[in-house]
Amino acid sequence: MNESTLKTPMIKMIPIFIMGQKYEVPAELTIMKAMEYAGYKFIRGCGCRGGICGACSTVYRKPGDYKIHTGLACQTVIEPEMYLTQLPFYPALKATYDVSTMQGIATEIFEAYPELFRCVACNACTKVCPMDVKVMDYIAYLKRGDIEAAARASFDCIQCGLCASRCMGELPQYHIAQMARRLWGAKLTPRAQHLAEMVLKIEQGLFGELIAKLETTDTAELKKLYNAREMEPAMSRNEWKPSKDNVGLR
Amino acid sequence: MKIAYYPGCTLKTRAKNLEDAALAALRVLGIAAVELPRWNCCGAVYSLTDDDLIHQVAPVRDLIRVKEQGAETVMTLCSMCYNTLARANRLMREDEEKRHTLNTFMDEEPDYHGEVEVHHLLTLLRDRIGWKTLAAKVRRPLTGLKVAPYYGCTLVRPRPVSIDPRPDQPTILDDFLRALGAEPVDYPARIECCGAYNILSEPDAAHRASANVLASAERHGAELVITSCPLCEYNLGTCQNQVLPHGEGLRPLPTLYFSQLLALALGVGNEELGLELSPASSLKLVAERISPIHQA
Numbered sequence: 001m002n003e004s005t006l007k008t009p010m011i012k013m014i015p016i017f018i019m020g021q022k023y024e025v026p027a028e029l030t031i032m033k034a035m036e037y038a039g040y041k042f043i044r045g046c047g048c049r050g051g052i053c054g055a056c057s058t059v060y061r062k063p064g065d066y067k068i069h070t071g072l073a074c075q076t077v078i079e080p081e082m083y084l085t086q087l088p089f090y091p092a093l094k095a096t097y098d099v100s101t102m103q104g105i106a107t108e109i110f111e112a113y114p115e116l117f118r119c120v121a122c123n124a125c126t127k128v129c130p131m132d133v134k135v136m137d138y139i140a141y142l143k144r145g146d147i148e149a150a151a152r153a154s155f156d157c158i159q160c161g162l163c164a165s166r167c168m169g170e171l172p173q174y175h176i177a178q179m180a181r182r183l184w185g186a187k188l189t190p191r192a193q194h195l196a197e198m199v200l201k202i203e204q205g206l207f208g209e210l211i212a213k214l215e216t217t218d219t220a221e222l223k224k225l226y227n228a229r230e231m232e233p234a235m236s237r238n239e240w241k242p243s244k245d246n247v248g249l250r
Numbered sequence: 251m252k253i254a255y256y257p258g259c260t261l262k263t264r265a266k267n268l269e270d271a272a273l274a275a276l277r278v279l280g281i282a283a284v285e286l287p288r289w290n291c292c293g294a295v296y297s298l299t300d301d302d303l304i305h306q307v308a309p310v311r312d313l314i315r316v317k318e319q320g321a322e323t324v325m326t327l328c329s330m331c332y333n334t335l336a337r338a339n340r341l342m343r344e345d346e347e348k349r350h351t352l353n354t355f356m357d358e359e360p361d362y363h364g365e366v367e368v369h370h371l372l373t374l375l376r377d378r379i380g381w382k383t384l385a386a387k388v389r390r391p392l393t394g395l396k397v398a399p400y401y402g403c404t405l406v407r408p409r410p411v412s413i414d415p416r417p418d419q420p421t422i423l424d425d426f427l428r429a430l431g432a433e434p435v436d437y438p439a440r441i442e443c444c445g446a447y448n449i450l451s452e453p454d455a456a457h458r459a460s461a462n463v464l465a466s467a468e469r470h471g472a473e474l475v476i477t478s479c480p481l482c483e484y485n486l487g488t489c490q491n492q493v494l495p496h497g498e499g500l501r502p503l504p505t506l507y508f509s510q511l512l513a514l515a516l517g518v519g520n521e522e523l524g525l526e527l528s529p530a531s532s533l534k535l536v537a538e539r540i541s542p543i544h545q546a
């Protein structure tokens with residue numbers, strides 16, 4: 001039979017190894033789709049499928065390459081002969097603390113996570129991060145008490161835990177960074193004055209009348225209103241301003 | 251003059267006064283200390299175990315950061331950072347096999363062969379500025395002030411990284427004090443240990459060692475002890491109330507970082523010296539014994 005008479009285009013199949021077992025799967029799939037193609041059904045280790053929830057971290061190696069590679073299964077495209085396993089969760093101790101009673105100083109982090117000082121700067125954490133966060137650097141910031149620098153440097157962390165899996169100092173880096181971001185956000189960043197003012201206005205009944213009206217509006221009308229609502233465009237910089245009759249400006 | 255600067259973690263927290271005063275003094279001297287844009291804790295203590303190479307990774311990484319900046323020299327202020335970086339640097343220069351192992355382990359970094367020169371601020375003052383030039387910049391001469399230069403361990407030991415050619419009879423801090431117009435006190439305990447990390451596991455032993463240093467300085471007429479190490483300053487200064495009962499008739503003795511005295515002599519305002527982090531007796535000494543700024 002002539003190839004051109006085939007109805008479906010030829011899909012190139014490539015071999016990959018999932019937990020040591022060989023499967024032939026269509027090339028160009030992501031690891032996650034390839035695993036589903038091979039018959040796996042995710043009840044854990046998969047969340048957003050958009051590279052943001054951190055549930056699908058995957059560890060793999062390639063033939064002839066001693067390096068450990070990592071990626072998010074939902075984002076990483078398969079390569080021939082790669083062998084992989086998922087690491088959807090990595091146990092790491094998480095300190096209990098109450099941000100509302102804290103001051104936002106470095107000693108609070110040192111007390112919650114004394115193992116911070118076991119870091120030997122081996123950099124295995126940074127090498128393994130699927131989000132390219134400079135993990136070793138934010139740990140270094142914290143050792144010198146710079147909570148803000150650590151919060152900023154760890155901003156892209158999705159809490160997948162791969163850093164902790166490779167740490168020879170046995171640090172739970174991602175939990176430590178989360179504490180830094182919490183303290184920074186709650187205690188160190190300036191409070192937004194306009195927010196407090198708006199909350200006060202709302203409490204004083206700014207939207208009371210409008211909400212009462214909406215409560216008696218029928219669904220079709222609500223949908224119309226919703227679609228016609230005034231909204232800041234996704235890509236706007238600073239040039240966007242709400243229209244003059246926007247209730248929030250009252 | 252511009253110089254790459256490695257601060258070390260403690261200088262960003264508990265020993266901020268060591269750093270603040272030094273940077274203020276350097277500004278007066280026209281030296282721009284450029285903090286490395288990336289650095290990590292050096293480990294603070296040089297690992298002596300021969301095959302424990304993992305603890306050399308941190309200091310060597312810092313030296314690579316210096317090289318990355320295109321700098322040939324890095325300056326430290328903390329004795330312990332100085333010691334750790336200088337010894338790691340020697341290792342990378344002299345031990346081919348370990349150098350290879352470390353460079354291979356840090357395969358994400360450029361190879362390092364010990365190209366960088368590690369300086370302590372004191373050697374920089376001696377070798378690049380000179381005591382005479384320093385003396386000429388003094389605006390608050392410390393005339394008549396009897397100061398005990400405390401070298402401790404890590405500035406002068408081991409011999410190959412000593413900041414003084416005679417580690418057993420160093421004079422660099424004495425020369426520094428003379429340049430500032432002060433009178434260095436010669437006392438036997440100047441290169442003895444303050445007790446160092448024993449303060450954590452054997453506090454009494456540390457206090458005894460510190461009492462020995464303070465008693466020796468006091469017997470020889472010191473009004474003030476200067477240090478360049480946050481741990482020495484902690485043991486001798488911060489913990490002094492616990493130390494005093496360990497020496498007979500020992501009275502409170504003010505302590506300051508050498509950088510604080512330097513800044514004072516150069517006419518930097520007291521508010522830039524971080525004096526609030528120093529013992530109360532040191533504040534009193536500054537107020538009572540150091541004359542106001544000479545108007546030029």
Ligand code: FES
Nearest residue numbers: 047048049053074
């Ligand atoms: S499923 Fe959420 S990051 Fe992959």
